[in-house]
Amino acid sequence: METFKHLVNILAHPTIMLTVGMLVFLFFFPPNDWFEKWNRRLRLNFLWTKKGFYFVMFLMVVFFLFGLTDPNFSLIIKKPDNVPIIGLIFFVFIFLWISMNQALKNDNLIEAGEKPEEYNDPEDKVLVWPDLVYIEFIALILCMSLLLIWSIGLEAPLEGPANPAESPNPSKAPWYFLGLQEMLVYFDPxxxxxxxxxxxxxxxxxxxxxDTNPEGAGYYSYKQRRLAIPIYLFGWMILWVALIVIGTFLRGPNWNFFGPFEFWDLHKLVPLTNINLSEIIYIKWFNRGLPENILVREIFGFLIVFGYFLLLPPLLAKTAFKKLHQNLGNFKFGFFIFLLLCMLSLPIKMYLRWLFNLKYLIAIPEFFFNI
Amino acid sequence: MSDKKKSNIFQRLGESQVWKSIIRSGIPRTRRQRMMSVLNSVFLHLHPVRLPRHAVKVKFTWCMGGLTFFLFLVLTITGILLMFYYRPTVEYAYTDMIDLGEQVPLGIMREIHRWGAHAMVITVWLHMFRVFMTGSYKPPREFNWVVGVILLTLTLLLSFTGYLLPWDQLAIWAVTVGSNMARATPFLGHEGPGAALLALGDINFVNIGSDVKFALLGGRFVGEAALLRFYVLHCIGLPFIVMILMAIHFWRIRKDGGISGPT
Structure with missing residues (x-):
């Protein structure tokens, strides 16, 4: 059991968890033919069948029940303000499953030349009273009873009175902003x-x-929107929800990483060995001091950042996103690719940190300008 | 309806002058009455009278938008009740919290309010997820998606401003962490890039006493003024904007052709 817990502690580290998550993601949500081929070969769509649903739900429930037996794990997940995140984990999977399950059914229908499942004859309508109001009524009664049970069973947290002189360690933002706080590890405020x-x-x-693709409006589908859905899901599930989960469950004192079954040791020592790009180039490679002039010092960082935002877009417009560029035109495509590159800069910066201990590409603390 | 069955008290009530003055179409039994009861009700007429069949299926809509609205109402009602007991001052805020838990009979209002707020954040995200996965933001519904994104942001801000009000350690430090971001705003925060450029000689226009963090907190740190500011924003300022935008959001659903569906 201890070895299993130890293994989970290691696997939960962002370096491993996010790497595996991002790789697996591309196969589950294939953005192009190559990934789709492997998706089919590995039968990954099994996840969106009923058996796949029960399988994953079973694993998640067993994991959390098992975790409750561990004193460190249960301490974190039983914290009142952390309870909604456990709900969030389950809800994200359940609703992802519901949408993907219907999307694949519709994909098959459309491939066979039929209309999506949601389609009905425009003349064939139902009355709002009673067909909709009773569903709304049931939904709000269920919602209210859940909220009442939750409220009776779990007291809202109230810690000691506010004391500006004593900051708790770790100090965490509200849970829905923890993705942003986690981003602070890699980027300046x-x-x-x-x-x-x-x-x-x-x-x-x-x-x-x-997203000017006219297909897939008003019904669940995947194949017709192979670009939009993976980008959205990547941003939402990995860069938002997964970072919230990491920030809530796996960040302890001094914002150090702690595995789910690890004791939150206030004195855990993590060496800070991060260095800037200018230091790597001038001191490590050229074996000399940093230049006095800020622009000379940071020139390589500027080149990389400018290259990333100015050279990559035209390059991508000619290669991977050729069709999209034609559809969107220069302006919209430029905006799209800027947003996409900003989004991808987070995982890129993560890997630069993990692989090369890189702190900043451009470091001008004199003007609070660090990238 | 035949006159013989008038012995039923509900039927007689439904035919009475008082009832008919309030709900004109009577108890909705016939198709016409059912349609009229939606049309004549200020609340129900948010809905159309008839809907395509797929629009009432839970596996299509997930009910998340409706539940978000419902949670907003729950939060408004519990919030009003909480305002009777809560004074937004450094002196009383925390002790009022303790009183709420210990002196008020059956006091779970604060629990309903707090857990409801967490739940609303989740339902908003799931509503957005559903709208995305069904491609319902596509023309002609682009603008309503934009309104929805603003509403999502405001939901998070409402939750964030409310987080400070208990005035315990959890509250001030979470808000301190959050509001510390503001001082790094480019040009407008005193520790942001470019702020040093906004100067006339030696005089910095953006300094610790005049940047966006100061504007947000009404001071240099989370104190008395910040508590009052967050209280006013939480109870009046943000709900006011949210309600206007909600009206636009709901109105636009109808004006953009009702719930989306395949054509």
Missing amino acids: WLAGVVFPSLIILGLMAIPYL
Whole structure:
């Protein structure tokens, strides 16, 4: 049992969990033919069948029940404010399953030249009273009873009175912002706390204007929207929900990583060995001091960042996204690719950190300008 | 309806002058009455009279948008009740919390309010997920998706402003962590890139006493002024905007052709 817990502690580390998550993701939600071929060969669509549903639900329930027997794990998940996140984990899977299950059914129907399952004769309508109102009535009674049971069973947390002189360790934002707080590990506050959240909101708003694919409107489908769905699900499930789960369950004192079955040791030592790109190049490679001039010092970082945002878009427009570029035109495509590159900059920065201990590509602390 | 069955008290009630003055179409039994009861009700007429068959299937709609609205109502009602007992001052806020738990009989209002708020964040996300997976943001519904994104942001802000009000350690430090981001806002935060450029000689326009964090908290740290600001935003400011946007959101569903479906 101890070896199993130890194994889970190791596997839960973001380096492993997110790497596996992102790789597996592409096979479960194939964005192109190659991935789809492997998706079919490995029979991954098994997950969206009833058996797959029971299988995953069984695993998740068993894992949490088993976890409750562990003193460290149960301490974290029984924290009142963490309870909704356990609900969130289950809900995300359940509703992902519901949507994908119907999407695949519709994909098959459409491939056979038929209409999607949701389609009915426009003349064949039902009355709102009683056909809709009674469903709404049942839904709100269920919702209210769940909320009442939850409220009677679990007291709302109230800690000691506010004391500005004593900060708890770790200090955590409300759980729905923990994805952003987790981003702070890799980016400075001006990016993780201000620019990226604004871009998330802007990007979400832009979805209907950037996704000009007319297919798949008003019914569940996957194949017709092989670009839009993977991008959205990647952003939502991996870069938002998974980071919230990591931030809530796996970040302890000093925002250090702790496995689910690990004791939150206040004195856990994690060496901080992160260095900037300028230091890697000038000190490690050229074996000399950092130049005085800021621009000379950070020139490589600027080149990389500018190259990423200025050279990649035209390159992608000519290669992988050729069709999309033609459909969207220069302006919309430029905006789309900017948002996509911003989104991907998070995993990229994660890997730069994990592989090369890279702290900043551009480090100008004099002007609070660190990327 | 035949006159012989008038012995039933509900039927007699349904035919009475008082009832008919309130609900004109009587007890909805016939098809016409059912349609009229939706049309004549200020609440029910959010809905159309008739819907395509797939639109009433739970596996299609998940009911999440409706439940979000329902939770908003629950939160409004419990929130109003909580306002009777809560004073947003550093002196009383925390002790009022303890009183709520210990002195108020059957006091689970705070629990319903807090867990309801968590639940609403989740239902909003799931509603957005459903709308995305059915491609319901596609023309002609683009703008309603935009309104929805703003509502999602406001839901998070409502929850965040409410998080401070218990004035316990959890509250001030969570809000401190959150609001510390504001001081790093480019140009507008005193620790943000570019803020140093907004200066005239030696005078910085954006400093610790004039940046966005100061505006958000009404001070340099989370204190008395921040509590009052968050209280006003939580109880009046944000709900006011949310209600306007909700009206637009619901109105636009109908105006954009009702619930989406395959054509």
